[in-house]
Amino acid sequence: xxxxxxxxxxxxxxxxxxxxxxxxxxxxxxxxxxxxxxxxxxxxxxxxxxxxxxxxxxxxxxxxxxxxxxxxxxxxxxxxxxxxxxxxxxxxxxxxxxxxxxxxxxxxxxxxxxxxxxxxxx
Numbered sequence: 001x002x003x004x005x006x007x008x009x010x011x012x013x014x015x016x017x018x019x020x021x022x023x024x025x026x027x028x029x030x031x032x033x034x035x036x037x038x039x040x041x042x043x044x045x046x047x048x049x050x051x052x053x054x055x056x057x058x059x060x061x062x063x064x065x066x067x068x069x070x071x072x073x074x075x076x077x078x079x080x081x082x083x084x085x086x087x088x089x090x091x092x093x094x095x096x097x098x099x100x101x102x103x104x105x106x107x108x109x110x111x112x113x114x115x116x117x118x119x120x121x122x
Contacts, residue, residue: 014093017090017091018093018097019097020094020097021096022098022101024037024094024097033098033102037098037102040095044092048085048088051081055085059078
């Protein structure tokens with residue numbers, strides 16, 4: 001995932017979001033944690049889609065703006081909307097990292113169960 005205007009701070013933010021996401025809702029049982037993370041990811045996706053549509057509408061509005069004042073206002077609103085999309089993307093990264101951690105735990109737990117249930121034939 002690339003964050004617009006990538007610089008060292010953006011990279012640090014993305015890295016921190018991933019790292020903290022791995023522990024997100026870690027105290028919950030695995031199934032409850034997955035459910036909570038999936039629900040939040042769905043909510044974020046809806047909001048990201050809405051905000052992205054708003055950005056596109058503002059870009060069109062900016063192109064059609066007649067006066068300089070109208071263009072400046074639209075530019076300002078567009079900038080804020082783009083910042084919201086970036087913040088939502090960072091939150092999405094955070095929650096997806098948590099979900100990935102769940103999947104890894106689930107896979108590791110499944111492997112442990114298979115080892116303990118499989119009789120040693122050797």
